[in-house]
Amino acid sequence: MIKQNNKKFTFIDLFAGIGGIRIAFERAGGECCFTSEIDESCQIMYESNFGAKPYGDITKINAEDIPDHDILTAGFPCQAFSIIGNKLGFSDTRGTLFFEVERILKAKRPKAFLLENVKQLTTHDKGRTFKIILNKLKELRYYVHYKILNGLDFGVPQKRERIIIVGFKENFPFEFPKHGKETKKLSDVLEPDDQVDKKHFLSDYFYKKLQRKLKEQNKTPDFFPSIWHENKGGNIGIHPFSCALRANGSYNYLTVNGERRLTPREMLRLQGFPDSFKIVVPDTQARKQAGNSVVVPKIEMVACAIVQAIGKKSQPRFVQPDLFNSVEELEKIYE
Numbered sequence: 001m002i003k004q005n006n007k008k009f010t011f012i013d014l015f016a017g018i019g020g021i022r023i024a025f026e027r028a029g030g031e032c033c034f035t036s037e038i039d040e041s042c043q044i045m046y047e048s049n050f051g052a053k054p055y056g057d058i059t060k061i062n063a064e065d066i067p068d069h070d071i072l073t074a075g076f077p078c079q080a081f082s083i084i085g086n087k088l089g090f091s092d093t094r095g096t097l098f099f100e101v102e103r104i105l106k107a108k109r110p111k112a113f114l115l116e117n118v119k120q121l122t123t124h125d126k127g128r129t130f131k132i133i134l135n136k137l138k139e140l141r142y143y144v145h146y147k148i149l150n151g152l153d154f155g156v157p158q159k160r161e162r163i164i165i166v167g168f169k170e171n172f173p174f175e176f177p178k179h180g181k182e183t184k185k186l187s188d189v190l191e192p193d194d195q196v197d198k199k200h201f202l203s204d205y206f207y208k209k210l211q212r213k214l215k216e217q218n219k220t221p222d223f224f225p226s227i228w229h230e231n232k233g234g235n236i237g238i239h240p241f242s243c244a245l246r247a248n249g250s251y252n253y254l255t256v257n258g259e260r261r262l263t264p265r266e267m268l269r270l271q272g273f274p275d276s277f278k279i280v281v282p283d284t285q286a287r288k289q290a291g292n293s294v295v296v297p298k299i300e301m302v303a304c305a306i307v308q309a310i311g312k313k314s315q316p317r318f319v320q321p322d323l324f325n326s327v328e329e330l331e332k333i334y335e
Helices: 020-027 040-050 095-108 124-139 204-216 264-270 283-292 296-310 327-333
Strands: 009-014 030-035 071-074 112-118 143-150 161-168 227-230 236-239 254-256
Touching: 009 020, 009 095, 020 030, 020 071, 020 296, 030 040, 040 283, 071 095, 095 112, 095 124, 112 296, 124 143, 124 161, 161 296, 204 227, 204 236, 264 283
Parallel strands: 009 030, 009 071, 071 112
Antiparallel strands: 112 161, 143 161, 227 236, 227 254
């Protein structure tokens, strides 16, 4: 166990990936006292950047062996709820990993928690999956807040919408932040082409194929730089920002100015990671890790809001609102 020092609070980092949530909560004044991540490549990246190797499979870790902490954080696996993951939800074993979060919350009773997932979690199985999660958290007697936040509003040029679920053991006055502290444009993220390894540039065949599709769709880039996004139907969108990075597909469906792929460093920048963050794994793994990570500045602002809320007096007159009884009620929020 890491001893407490003069930090404001302690937190644990579950399903940690490469540590995006950890960076955010450390910036908010926290000390990480426990980390769990099962992926070996992520463990290598994490240890290289934070000096400690995460514990492995969370299902094999006794709650009693986890240090007491103020805040639990978890970017629990989202593939089971995402479009890419075929939306299997709790029928997928990765979906049931939410119950590991529930198990640890029940045993350790931290003051607060933050959970992050894809926005499709709210509508999966007509809202029933999300309702189960909210009910489980309510049964643990936590005051729960949730909202879909977009990376574009928090300083990164990436349209990345994710559901953030925050809970408190007491009814602290909490509000989600609406924006970040600074804004970076695509030009701030991209490396000069002459400094990019030639391996990231499209082959002559794919370059001509992409240009042909663009001509067929009567589209002409009218700003620079741009990210070209080709969807499953072959339609090409041209944007001054990146569409959401994915664990495996981003390298193939996103191009910079229609000429090359994003580098691992650029992908990490799109997630708000500092350039000091070391990349010590092969490109294929780094791209996957970046696609699975979080928008660091967004989580940082939420972390700061959590800390500020805990520092205020609770509101005893507030009554935890009833959870949604119908899918229609839930869907109205996300129209």
